[in-house]
Amino acid sequence: QLQLQESGPGLVKPSETLSLTCTVSGGSISISGYSWGWIRQPPGKGLEWIGTIFYSGNTYYNPSLESRVTISVDTSKNQFSLKLNSVTAADTAVYYCARRPWVLGGHDQWGQGTLVTVSS
Amino acid sequence: DIVMTQTPLSSPVTLGQPASISCRSSQSLVHSDGNTYLSWLQQRPGQPPRLLIYKISNRFSGVPDRFSGGGTGTDFTLKFSRVEAEDVGLYYCMQATQFPYTFGQGTKLEVK
Numbered sequence: 001q002l003q004l005q006e007s008g009p010g011l012v013k014p015s016e017t018l019s020l021t022c023t024v025s026g027g028s029i030s031i032s033g034y035s036w037g038w039i040r041q042p043p044g045k046g047l048e049w050i051g052t053i054f055y056s057g058n059t060y061y062n063p064s065l066e067s068r069v070t071i072s073v074d075t076s077k078n079q080f081s082l083k084l085n086s087v088t089a090a091d092t093a094v095y096y097c098a099r100r101p102w103v104l105g106g107h108d109q110w111g112q113g114t115l116v117t118v119s120s
Numbered sequence: 121d122i123v124m125t126q127t128p129l130s131s132p133v134t135l136g137q138p139a140s141i142s143c144r145s146s147q148s149l150v151h152s153d154g155n156t157y158l159s160w161l162q163q164r165p166g167q168p169p170r171l172l173i174y175k176i177s178n179r180f181s182g183v184p185d186r187f188s189g190g191g192t193g194t195d196f197t198l199k200f201s202r203v204e205a206e207d208v209g210l211y212y213c214m215q216a217t218q219f220p221y222t223f224g225q226g227t228k229l230e231v232k
Contacts, residue, residue: 037221039169046212046223046224046225046226047161047169047212047214047223047226048223049220049221049222049223052219052221060219060220061220062220063121063220064220096168096169098169100216104159104171104174104175104178104180105155105157105158105159105174105175105216106157106159106161106171106173106174106175106180106214106216107159107161107169107171107214108171108174108180110168110169110170111168112168113168
């Protein structure tokens, strides 16, 4: 059974960098046919797609965040990561990592989510 | 960006009765490969989203058959044949046809 687990600091200071890791267990991150993404949800609000990385290493980001975001993959650790620079209070959210099989088109496996608060 | 608009934003329902949620996209979601990457997600309170429906009308593994999806092009619907207590929560449509992927605002399903 595939599982995804987000990890990282729950509190980040304004102007600093938010760094999260998603550890994938029960399956390999480096097989073709899947992409891996980050989605966030501010408290009490809806879902926002942040970006996606394919097994090839190609990345796609939300234009609203593109200048500040980097998603990378570490196949040796079966993990992928999110870095978001120059954070503000508006970046406070629950951050989810998720898998998207190409054949489904939808995200079929999600992590439990981790709340990141931006505050001094 | 493709804008996804859900209606209603809140839906009070009676248990055992049918219900439906609509989702409209600002442009066609038909991909160049012929597929339409419109999915529906359920989010129960305090839980991560869960995939219910993919490619308009395909129920994901383990999803009860009281959930059904339909539509074409730019207009899509999630239907409940009869609402059960465990269905209370938020429902989102999402398009993955074109980057950036975008979500509807969410519809809150609640019991009357």
